[in-house]
Amino acid sequence: MAKKRTKKQNKKSGLAPGSVIYTGDKSDKNLFIEVFDYNKEQCIEKELHSIEEAFDFKLTDCVSWININGLNHVDSIEKLGNHFSLHPLVIEDLVSISQRPKIDEYEDYLFVVLKMLHLDAEEKLNYEQVSFILGPNYVLSFQESEGDVFGSVRERIRQGKGRVRTMQSDYLLYILMDAIVDEYFSVIETLGDKIEDLEADIFEGTIDESATKNIQELKKEVLKVRRSIFPLREVINRIEKHESDLIQQRTKTYYRDIYDHLIQVTENIDIYREMIWSLMDMYMTTISNKMNEVMKVLTIMASIFIPLTFIAGIYGMNFEYIPELHYKYSYFILWGVMIVLFIAMLIYFKRRKWL
Amino acid sequence: MAKKRTKKQNKKSGLAPGSVIYTGDKSDKNLFIEVFDYNKEQCIEKELHSIEEAFDFKLTDCVSWININGLNHVDSIEKLGNHFSLHPLVIEDLVSISQRPKIDEYEDYLFVVLKMLHLDAEEKLNYEQVSFILGPNYVLSFQESEGDVFGSVRERIRQGKGRVRTMQSDYLLYILMDAIVDEYFSVIETLGDKIEDLEADIFEGTIDESATKNIQELKKEVLKVRRSIFPLREVINRIEKHESDLIQQRTKTYYRDIYDHLIQVTENIDIYREMIWSLMDMYMTTISNKMNEVMKVLTIMASIFIPLTFIAGIYGMNFEYIPELHYKYSYFILWGVMIVLFIAMLIYFKRRKWL
Amino acid sequence: MAKKRTKKQNKKSGLAPGSVIYTGDKSDKNLFIEVFDYNKEQCIEKELHSIEEAFDFKLTDCVSWININGLNHVDSIEKLGNHFSLHPLVIEDLVSISQRPKIDEYEDYLFVVLKMLHLDAEEKLNYEQVSFILGPNYVLSFQESEGDVFGSVRERIRQGKGRVRTMQSDYLLYILMDAIVDEYFSVIETLGDKIEDLEADIFEGTIDESATKNIQELKKEVLKVRRSIFPLREVINRIEKHESDLIQQRTKTYYRDIYDHLIQVTENIDIYREMIWSLMDMYMTTISNKMNEVMKVLTIMASIFIPLTFIAGIYGMNFEYIPELHYKYSYFILWGVMIVLFIAMLIYFKRRKWL
Amino acid sequence: MAKKRTKKQNKKSGLAPGSVIYTGDKSDKNLFIEVFDYNKEQCIEKELHSIEEAFDFKLTDCVSWININGLNHVDSIEKLGNHFSLHPLVIEDLVSISQRPKIDEYEDYLFVVLKMLHLDAEEKLNYEQVSFILGPNYVLSFQESEGDVFGSVRERIRQGKGRVRTMQSDYLLYILMDAIVDEYFSVIETLGDKIEDLEADIFEGTIDESATKNIQELKKEVLKVRRSIFPLREVINRIEKHESDLIQQRTKTYYRDIYDHLIQVTENIDIYREMIWSLMDMYMTTISNKMNEVMKVLTIMASIFIPLTFIAGIYGMNFEYIPELHYKYSYFILWGVMIVLFIAMLIYFKRRKWL
Amino acid sequence: MAKKRTKKQNKKSGLAPGSVIYTGDKSDKNLFIEVFDYNKEQCIEKELHSIEEAFDFKLTDCVSWININGLNHVDSIEKLGNHFSLHPLVIEDLVSISQRPKIDEYEDYLFVVLKMLHLDAEEKLNYEQVSFILGPNYVLSFQESEGDVFGSVRERIRQGKGRVRTMQSDYLLYILMDAIVDEYFSVIETLGDKIEDLEADIFEGTIDESATKNIQELKKEVLKVRRSIFPLREVINRIEKHESDLIQQRTKTYYRDIYDHLIQVTENIDIYREMIWSLMDMYMTTISNKMNEVMKVLTIMASIFIPLTFIAGIYGMNFEYIPELHYKYSYFILWGVMIVLFIAMLIYFKRRKWL
Numbered sequence A, B, C, D, E: 001m002a003k004k005r006t007k008k009q010n011k012k013s014g015l016a017p018g019s020v021i022y023t024g025d026k027s028d029k030n031l032f033i034e035v036f037d038y039n040k041e042q043c044i045e046k047e048l049h050s051i052e053e054a055f056d057f058k059l060t061d062c063v064s065w066i067n068i069n070g071l072n073h074v075d076s077i078e079k080l081g082n083h084f085s086l087h088p089l090v091i092e093d094l095v096s097i098s099q100r101p102k103i104d105e106y107e108d109y110l111f112v113v114l115k116m117l118h119l120d121a122e123e124k125l126n127y128e129q130v131s132f133i134l135g136p137n138y139v140l141s142f143q144e145s146e147g148d149v150f151g152s153v154r155e156r157i158r159q160g161k162g163r164v165r166t167m168q169s170d171y172l173l174y175i176l177m178d179a180i181v182d183e184y185f186s187v188i189e190t191l192g193d194k195i196e197d198l199e200a201d202i203f204e205g206t207i208d209e210s211a212t213k214n215i216q217e218l219k220k221e222v223l224k225v226r227r228s229i230f231p232l233r234e235v236i237n238r239i240e241k242h243e244s245d246l247i248q249q250r251t252k253t254y255y256r257d258i259y260d261h262l263i264q265v266t267e268n269i270d271i272y273r274e275m276i277w278s279l280m281d282m283y284m285t286t287i288s289n290k291m292n293e294v295m296k297v298l299t300i301m302a303s304i305f306i307p308l309t310f311i312a313g314i315y316g317m318n319f320e321y322i323p324e325l326h327y328k329y330s331y332f333i334l335w336g337v338m339i340v341l342f343i344a345m346l347i348y349f350k351r352r353k354w355l
Helices: A051-058 A074-083 A088-095 A151-159 A169-204 A210-241 A249-314 A330-351 B051-058 B074-083 B088-095 B151-159 B169-204 B210-241 B249-314 B330-351 C051-058 C074-083 C088-095 C151-159 C169-204 C210-241 C249-314 C330-351 D051-058 D074-083 D088-095 D151-159 D169-204 D210-241 D249-314 D330-351 E051-058 E074-083 E088-095 E151-159 E169-204 E210-241 E249-314 E330-351
Strands: A032-038 A043-048 A063-069 A102-105 A110-119 A125-134 A138-143 B032-038 B043-048 B063-069 B102-105 B110-119 B125-134 B138-143 C032-038 C043-048 C063-069 C102-105 C110-119 C125-134 C138-143 D032-038 D043-048 D063-069 D102-105 D110-119 D125-134 D138-143 E032-038 E043-048 E063-069 E102-105 E110-119 E125-134 E138-143
Touching (some): A063 A074, A110 A169, A125 A169, A210 E249, A249 B088, A249 B210, B032 B051, B032 B151, B043 B051, B051 B063, B063 B074, B074 B088, B102 B210, B151 B169, B169 B249, B169 C210, C032 C051, C074 C088, C110 C169, C125 C169, C210 C249, C249 C330, D032 D051, D051 D063, D051 D074, D210 D249, D249 E088, D249 E249, E043 E151, E051 E063, E063 E074, E063 E169, E088 E110, E088 E125, E110 E169, E169 E210, E210 E249, E249 E330
Parallel strands (some): B063 B138, E063 E138
Antiparallel strands (some): A032 A043, A032 A063, A102 A110, A125 A138, B032 B043, B125 B138, C032 C043, D032 D063, E032 E043, E102 E110
16 A cells, blocks of 8 residues: 655644644745735836835835735744734734635734635646735735736736726725636636546547546545635625625625626536536446447357357267268258358347347 | 537636626627517507617606617627616626526616526527616616517517506516526426436337436536526525515515426426436446346356257267267267256246246 | 427416416316305305305305315306405416415415325325415315315314314314325325335345336335425415414414424435435345346356366367277266366355355 | 235324324233322322322322323323313324324423334334323323333432432433433444444355345334434424423523433434445445456356367367377377466466456 | 444443443543643642642632543542532533533533544554533543643643743633644544545555455544544534633634634545545446456457357268368368458457457
């Protein structure tokens, strides 16, 4: 048995609660911080070189989006967290990358964790944890490493397209989350395609024993995606019902829209799940059908030739007195009998639809 | 593996929320607008040639039904939406055809999305998204293309049959939705017929390996229909509980009636679903039964003739001293023995019910 | 494929809501109306010849039970409905026989629909829709055709047995519904018996390929019965919670009793359902066990005789120099060897428990 | 088909509600009544010879436990019921033994029905219905026949052990129900043991076709036990929430304790249920594994000897010109070839792990 | 059948409620009591030799953690319980080791029961019941025997790391429970590893009939772990909602954190459960695939050699007049024919992908 123990969670086991430890495996990433600070009139975009530079944006009149990449830089994140007066458990959760999507409501900020799913070049699925802190006029976002699905958001802020520059930080959080949820659609579509491909392969029989493995892999993938997305519905629901100035009434309609999208995504996931479960049954009937084919060939060959061989065996006996042996046309008559038998057999199997 | 990627949803991925983009595949349809404007005394029926002509009907004293076909004409729909003061997200949803049935309640109108299912000439199932805007004295309906299930509704408005001409726009919305839900019954009946046909074919064994495929197709169809219809129950429920002048108390009884119909439809769908799942099991036992048949034939043939062939083989040996060979009646006795054996075998298999 | 389309529901598709159309298939039944009009002191039992005769009973001081049989007589029912001021949708539902059990609460009457199940002489299950209108001092009941489970109710009213003559119309409705629910027990017992019979047949192996079909039929029957009975729980629940003078407080205890019975019935149905699902598994193992038997016979016969035939074949060869051929006792020694081999084989198979 | 119809429920079908009819099958049991009348200071234990003797205990200052065995004595029970002012439906339910566990709350008494499960000497499971009436200072208990699980309760009352003699009737009801629930633990443990035994038998393969039957029997037993125990949770829950002097606040902690026990029992039942369902799967794989074994033996025997027999057949042909026949060492060379082939085959099968 | 009855629960059956009986099987363990008594400034750590020494810590101003190991010492525990004024049912539950995780809220203390899971050296899973009494300034913990997962907690108290020394007893309870829940992660990871190992073994086919047994064992393990962990969610939930000074508002955030962890653990368990269920299906298809392989070998060997043997048999017949026998090249021509047939067969099977 191949033992490949992965004790990721255990990194923290036995430590005091509130210990700020990075639990991921991307420990060599650089710290990359970018800031967008904008209002209706202007927009400043800046790359920061140290975490301290970010502190000032807490108090500007504009809406600030501070995007921190590189959760392995625990010290910087702790400093930032303390400056923004985050609860110790929040700072701990920011760098603990196996969180479940959740929302924690504090007095003057919201803490949201979710999973960013995206496909890499080889159509492999990547899971990255993204955390948001929504304050009165800022949004902090935390990612494990550079590279995200926020390209279009940046563009819109820069160019002042749409409503973003005229709205508050709650709308900024909305378009960031919307970008992530939009990406879910591509992800589950790719899953759907994989299932249909596998299904087609099973129907056409162009599949070997690896089918079981592929089905099982797909099953696990769907379960994992499901687990990453399902809890988010509750998160959005809580945002919609949140009662404080952080989330304005007019923005809630937009969160409702994300919620509708999530319902669509999760419904699709559940349908895929049901379809995968039936793939195994389908594969099983395919195997049985094949075995039936094999058995028919065997049965037909054996049923035809075993009796004929018996007849030949009869006249191979060495008894002294076998009258037929001496009759001149015996051999030819026998051939006739055997051919008739052969054809009768064929007709019989034809009738039973085995041929 | 056949890769047939369909990135329908992604058309919008990366765009600002509120971008009004048609997501369907019927981009070459003409814009067709018809209006019914009626009250107790009179009824005007008109085909409009531009969207601007529809604007006036917002303010008439009569009830107006404005039916817009051709969601690809995004500009016209946006103009209309702005004239009727619709929320940007509503206008976006109107032309985004992969919506889930839902209701959004705004201050002075209701926005309802649902799926119109109907069978085409070849009994293939078509899904079309229909959206309604219910205002104080008008109903806007939006369809992807011409052709719908509202024929009887038009007839009733024209002829003033039933209550429709004496009631308000909420009743108009009801009869439109009722027409759609009535059509669901035909649709699921056809599904039921397909299941029963497949079931009969499996029982009678007149089915080849395509069975698995057919079962799987049917399963998907039922899941898809289910997903199109189930959320509508919640929609109707919300209409019944809606608290504003848009839905009058006396009309709610009628919506309750639609609700009852929906429960009936969805119950039937769930029963069909359960039956389809057991079809696969049935097919599996059918295969196994057939294999049993095949095996019995093989076993009977082999069990009868292999021993007989052995006996014949014995007396085909060339030993110099085999006393039986020289006895005159050996051959005939042997035949007797073999026939007795043969009959004994037949009786044995008869007793085991293999014959 | 046998196409047996049944477009029952569609009879109404496209018609105005509130159209009173009989949707059943018993269109040639006579209209049969009987009335029981009773109080503590007296009881009048009468068969009516026209629907108009029933009108007067609305206003008597006594409790009146007007039992109308023959839903195809739509005109008479519509007249009666109008006289008793029923809502148009109620009149429509009265004659539409594919209703789900439900209750509609109106200001001065309750409308209850349920399914009367009873077994006919050949133990075939019949479903008949029965509707009740409960008014202040009357109960109207509507059945498709004559013949019901109310025999004992009539007897009790006539003879003044029990409490019925001293109670109001709500108690009358209770004993009518109780009679229907009591009959459910017989029905599900018969289902249970059928399941046990089938189970026994499968265990004993005295079943052919029809088993799959029988199981599937039973499955559908159970699903259909379930659908006819389950919603009734909600109906009774609503009656219990109904807040008006129509249902008196002291009668509610009795409805609670029906509710308990219904829970018992539905629990049994669910157990039967679970048992039927496992019947298919059982049948599958039975088939596999049988195939195992067949395979063993084949394997034993082949394994014993194929090697022996090979040995015989060896000494049937025509080589000039085969020393054994000339030794006098070769033949007998060979027989010995073959018998030893034969016995060894038998012992081997015995040990593996194949014999 | 063996038809063993059991129309137990129907005994009552068609009778007026409130008809007091014993529905069990122990109609020949004697009436056995015992009374415990106790307070802190004293305890009277008495066997009564007629039901009338029990009437006086209603009014004593002590707590009275009147235990009536023999539900077939309907008249006596009716008399008692009337004396204690029980509702007619309660009296009816007392003797109707197919009740589901339930609680009915009346103004001055509680009516509780539950199932007493116990194992008889042969480890067969017995179900007996026990009903309790809890009044202000008395508990009536009703059993079908003598013999129960209350031995320890009697002992504790007699000896004044524990709190029982210092508490009210609600505590008495508690210890009676606690005794019944404690017995459930033994019952489900025995079920668990049976499942494990069957599981072990299946693993070891020491099981014949009866396995399917045993699994099905066990499945039914578990479903029946489940149905007898599950509704009791709701009953206890209702007692805990009961708001009247009948159940004192300080006793509710004890009922909470029973509730915890019930949760434990029902969780175990659900685990057993899940395990039984997987037994069938396990048995199925066992059968398939066995068939695989059988097939391998057949394939090995056939694959080895059929080619060898063919070779022997070649040199059994009677052609005049077969050069090999005349070469002196042909026979021995052929033996060599055949032995090599034989060994090659063995190695091949060894490599494929079939041997 | 091997009967291994285990009547653990029954130890108590028939005893008065409130009887304090140890139900575990570690009756020979020593009583080991340790105390931590600390506040911000100081920390006293002590091992006690008798239970009476623990009494004084109830009243100190510091937070006291009294950790009692050895539930078999029933008398000592009863004394302690009485001194701390615990309810009799609580004392009973402390030593009854088959409790379900639960919380009982009393006026001046909370009683929490949960399961401590940890892996021993051989990766075997151990279940130990741990109970906590949370008082105003003390936490009592009860374990069956020495050895726990609280090492890091002790260290933190001693060294004053983190917040523990500055917080109240509710925080102490939190870090104790947090230590237990952290250990759950290791436990379920090990389960996950076992499942993946088994899965890999099944894929690679390196598994014999024991697979079924292993799968079943794993299934039971997962069910048992699930049952030990699931109810804890409700416990934590109740602590969070608890309204008294025992649990301070600022500590509740920490309990919320445990809750999130529990959700993660239980979600993983449910995914493992689903995966185990599909293992059986996978194993079944593996068996079927293997049988297919076996059958193909048999069919190919038989289909090739049976016809050839028949041909050889033909020319082994002893008819006087078989013209071919005398033609000089017959033998060689026949060889040619047979080789052609042989190759044709191979091509045929190659085409059907059986080779």
